[in-house]
Amino acid sequence: MTERLLPAISACLDWASEADPPPALEERDLALLLSVHRDTGAHEPGDWTVDDVHDVAAHLRDRDTLPDSLRDSWLAWCDHLVSSGGLRSAESPRRLRAAIERIGLTPGSARPPGHDPVDDAASPLLARLGFLEGTEPAPVLPYVPESRAELDARALACPPLHRAARLSAWVAPRRLLRPGTDHDELGAEETAQAARDLDRTPAEVRFLFSVARSAALVRTTYLHVLPGPAATAWAEDRPGAAADAWADALTTMVALPGAAPFLLLAELFLSGRAHTPAELVGACGPGALPGSEEPEQHVLRALEALADLGAVEGVGTGRYRSTGLGDHCAARHLRDSGVRVPVVPPLDGLDAKGLLDLLDRVRPVDVEVLLDRWLADRPPKEAARDLVDAGLPTVDDDPEAFVLAVAADPSAESVLARVGACPLRNTAVRAR
Incomplete structure (x- = not known):
């Protein structure tokens, strides 16, 4: 058992010892559940979704026997996560508990036929990362993150996130959720009142509440709304809090079905290049794009939605690349999935020689950023001369003209405009 599971089990047992009435809970059941959860790909004991329930149950049914107490222990684990705020996913606690109550746990029962549609949709990304059988991971190139201050400023300028933050501040702690549904939303009266107070429609309030939940600005129990961990970090102006909330809520804010928006963003981040919608269709596996729409048209619609939220930007003619915020979101979620970024x-x-060597190993979109940073820390003429001496070829094989031009305009754009044919110039072009 890993070190990460032991504290999780201990915390749940401590919670159970103080609960009134105490839940039915067996330590051996917890150890089994969390070990299987880890073996199916989870990186945090508290990161559970309804899909995880089905995956874990399928693996449990492969065993010859299962303890009769297993379901009760599983429900107690769910109750512990919900009451303590330890549920790491944006899954509805109601839906999660209902799935555990209903899932089949009879040993030896067959698994549902067919592939996981999520795995099918994400198959190009999974293959790129080496997560599919028979595939080797492609190298993940190092990237240049924006500063937390820059990321937060961009996130705070995103209208849906700003409105969701206003709604989360409006919601009083322990306000009741709408009863009689597996979905987490405010009651009808609270929704109508929020719409009046915040000058929004009831439909907008319901959407913004889902954004606030995804951003962890609020969290829900089975009955109530509570402040989420991001709300505390936001209120305390912790560096990166707004950017993290934005990243966690991005796919909710996009408001398009399926995995395509994140798959497109991940491809733009990992490739570090500008792409056309046609070039990005291949980043979406079977089922990621709806059959009711031309693939390229749906990709374009997803890119436009991502651009409206600040995740990507248009460059050149009909090409898109990831922004600093988009990079932050992709890197955050890839790391959460166990990918080293x-x-x-x-x-x-x-x-200068070290810089040129470095520029051979980074993403195309980061070449100009790094060149500008390096030039800013040096006397312009000296920097230009050092680049020539380090072997950077110049247009018309005229190093003196290069030095004079860069000294007059010490910028990456000036350097790249006067560089002769070489891998560096070819790499930089891919970002435009």
């Missing part, structure tokens, strides 16, 4: 090291003390 490296960051470009600081440029302090890096000479």
